[in-house]
Amino acid sequence: MSTQQENEEERSFKRSRLQSQKENFHPGLLEETTIEKIHKAFQTSQPYLHCKIDQLMNDSLLRSVRKEIQENLHFTVKETDIYKVWQTGDLANLDGLPEDELAKLSHLFKLRNALYSQDFRDFISSVTNCGPLSGTKTDMSINSYNEGCHLLNHDDVIGTRRVSFILYLTDPDQRWDPQDGGALELYPVIEKGIPAVEPTVIIPPQWNQFVMFTVQPGHSFHSVEEVVPQGKPRLSISGWFHIPQKGEPGYNALVEEGQAKSSLEQLQEESDSSTKFAQYKTPLEDDATEGLTEEDLISLAEWMNPHYLNMTILSKMSEQFLEESAVQCKDILNKEWYDKIKQATLEADEQDGFGKERMMAHGTGTQRGNWECQGPPHRHRYMVVNSDNKKQQESSSSLLGDLKHKFSDEPFRHWLAVVTQLLPLGYRGDARRFRPGHDYTLATTNTRGQGVLDVTFCMASMPSDEAQEKWDGGEYGGYECYMAPHDEEEDAAVYKAADEEGALLTMPAGENELALVLRDEGVMRFIKYVSARAPGSRWDVAFEYDLPEEQDEEEQKE
Structure with missing residues (x-):
């Protein structure tokens, strides 16, 4: 087979793969014109690089995902000094489920694979200019912010995280009232590592809305406002795209070794004597x-x-x-x-x-x-x-x-x-x-x-x-x-x-x-x-x- 024929078959395979992925996403999302529009908005965003996409997934697929979650998944409450949230396990573990259990979560499995597909990772890279992303390290979970749940200020710096994302699965037939809380809050910094006391960007959750930002040590400070009303959970899928892991295209050992310390490590190392006696x-x-x-x-x-x-x-x-x-x-x-x-x-x-x-x-x-x-x-x-x-x-x-x-x-x-x-x-x-x-x-x-x-x-x-x-x-x-x-x-x-x-x-x-x-x-x-x-x-x-x-x-x- 000639080189020309091989290239043509590869292009045909990519077009076929992209077409199949397009069916999972909102119409027109993966088109070049849309990518360029989102990229421009991302590059000029404040207080740090982020973007909000109002409709990310195919609506029918996402409704099926929400139904599967409500009917088949178990949530565990987790609470520390910095957060309170009801959460599932890491969705990377879906691969290890028995066939009968996975069949009950087939749409969720499809969604997870679409988000970590090469095509969507290329989309993320094009929008953010963040470079290649890992296709083997999936890192996402389903979070239900029920009454009283919250997440306090932090910069998301842990390990090899490169891009943070949230996909909202709130009630598709009722718009979320901002007075109910649950908004994503973005903070400017006074100087690197020191966020201002109040956010300048507040993004209330809405159905099928996707928010992402590059993890920027000392800059990407954010929080999730408390959800106030009873019986109105703020359901979402959140996670991270990571830098390429060892053995993947784009892997750089020096980049991995140079990753910044986590927010918790920084807090533990900081002295509590900023004010002298x-x-x-x-x-x-x-x-x-x-x-x-x-x-x-x-x-x-x-x-x-x-x-x-x-x-x-x-x-x-x-x-x-x-x-x-x-x-x-x-x-x-x-x-x-x-x-x-x-x-x-x-x-x-x-x-x-x-x-x-x-x-x-x-x-x-x-x-x-x-x-x-x-x-x-x-x-x-x-x-x-x-x-x-x-x-x-x-x-x-x-x-x-x-x-x-x-x-x-x-x-x-x-x-x-x-x-x-x-x-x-x-x-x-x-x-x-x-x-x-x-x-x-x-x-x-x-x-x-x-x-x-x-x-x-x-x-x-x-x-x-x-x-x-x-x-x-x-x-x-x-x-x-x-x-x-x-x-x-x-x-x-x-x-x-x-x-x-x-x-x-x-x-x-x-x-x-x-x-x-x-x-x-x-x-x-x-x-x-x-x-x-x-x-x-x-x-x-x-x-x-x-x-x-x-x-x-x-x-x-x-």
Whole structure:
């Protein structure tokens, strides 16, 4: 056979293959004119390279896929500090199913093969200019974002990922209401690796809509807004196209070795000491752990429940702390302070529209008093009181700002010494507000090489008798979780769930409570994302106290 005949047969085979693939996709999608149009939109997109295709698949095929999923697949809920979602296993495993089971998912199998076909991978490469993509490494799953499900800010950098994609399978006969949440949110960066606190592009899901973006370390930050209503799941297929694997055309060992570290690895390596400790002017003497002075008692009585100024009570608390490295104090504020803060925080939530089981717009609350939003959101997002910014007098920021100053005063330092038998050297902390539907902290590790004393006053909004039950259950978030260090052999791409064996201590958001926790080196902590369905905001004053370096026995003898 001549070379010309071989080339003609190859072209004929490709045309036949392309024609068969075209039947699986929306009419005209794989045409050159369409590819060029999408490519131009992709190249000019902001805040980073991405595109949205309103109709990707053959509608009949996708409806059949949705029906198969609903009738034959099992979903498992997965929840960590960064997400909550109902998910199937990796669809790469479809190849290993028995024939009778695969027959029940024949349309899903067809869809998966179409998405990873050479023709569609060529389409992706042409649109994104990302180079060749792997045809052997399939990486996709079906996600159902039910009521309360969400995915917080991250850049998708794990392993050999090159292009991220989402194909929406929401109700084909009813348009998704953006007020129900579930939108894909894209964030600009202030500088590489530091996303802005709020997104600039928000893409609500719609049936047969396809969104993709190239995985760009330090740039492709995104999140999935919480789904609020009950009984209206945001169903989607999401996954990644990878760089060519070993043995595939286009494989480059140097490119694979040079892949950026995952978001989780970056967080674990980042120090939690971005804010330095303010040092007390004078060190405490050892006898500071024995009792409080008259001046201390007078100062503390201005705001603290007198129950916690009784030396008998403090001695019992000290015993518990020494045994468990943690102690919680109910009703820590006296009645005057408690009444003022409760009224101010409930009024603020009411005026801002929180606690009504709906998503509020980004930026809600930023015009209130001295509150301002603080990020970066790939580590945390919450409001803080900026006492230097005297915008206006406002009760919630003024009162919690005043309480913040109490936490740095010498009398409270002395009180901590009595309860913990530790001698704080310095402090850092903020008065914070975690707004429903917006705010959280992701797990960060104590990397200081020694223990740190965490002291947190919590004032979760309690507008009704049922509110405490909601906070206690954990479903609405706002709880603080301490976790054991990750095993070095664990996959660094996996965020450990709070309910696994790694959880050392979990504290639901309470009202008028103070928690003291000695956090050892390597221990992780986070405050779970506060659901839009929560009774209101989690308000707190959270401080860390610098402690003297631990001495070994020989140094102590000397």
